[in-house]
Amino acid sequence: xxxxxxxxxxxxxxxxxxxxxxxxxxxxxxxxxxxxxxxxxxxxxxxxxxxxxxxxxxxxxxxxxxxxxxxxxxxxxxxxxxxxxxxxxxxxxxxxxxxxxxxxxxxxxxxxxxxxxxx
Numbered sequence: 001x002x003x004x005x006x007x008x009x010x011x012x013x014x015x016x017x018x019x020x021x022x023x024x025x026x027x028x029x030x031x032x033x034x035x036x037x038x039x040x041x042x043x044x045x046x047x048x049x050x051x052x053x054x055x056x057x058x059x060x061x062x063x064x065x066x067x068x069x070x071x072x073x074x075x076x077x078x079x080x081x082x083x084x085x086x087x088x089x090x091x092x093x094x095x096x097x098x099x100x101x102x103x104x105x106x107x108x109x110x111x112x113x114x115x116x117x118x119x
Contacts, residue, residue, distance in 0.1 A: 041110040044090045050081040051086050051094070052104055052117045058082030059098040059119070 051103060059077040063069060077085040088094070090110040098104060104117040 008112075044110045045115075047089045048092055048106055048109055048115055052106055053116055054083040054086070055094065055098060056104055056117050059104075063100050072095055072097055075094060 055076065056072060057079070059071055061082050062071050062076060073094060076082045076098075090108075092109050092115075093107045095104060095106075098119070101119055103119060106115040106117075109115055
């Protein structure tokens with residue numbers, strides 16, 4: 001009986017194959033991450049616009065019912081208020097008082113531009 005040694009091929013990935021996969025993942029990430037950031041920024045901006053519209057609508061209703069020209073936003077929000085309370089989505093800053101005839105300006109938005117709503 002002859003003692004034959006059988007060489008078996010090692011199974012696995014070569015360094016070149018791993019490098020190609022890593023390069024492909026890097027390219028996909030380079031394309032996807034900026035697109036994801038843009039989508040996130042757009043959705044946050046839309047939420048801020050909606051919040052400002054709610055503030056303006058609630059303030060106008062408050063002005064009509066109470067026959068005054070200025071209101072703190074805390075009177076407009078929450079249970080029994082004119083609008084539901086909302087949390088800032090991107091560290092934006094809302095005015096603390098709303099005055100009839102003066103624009104509502106929201107600062108520190110995701111795009112860096114102020115959002116202005118006519119009153």
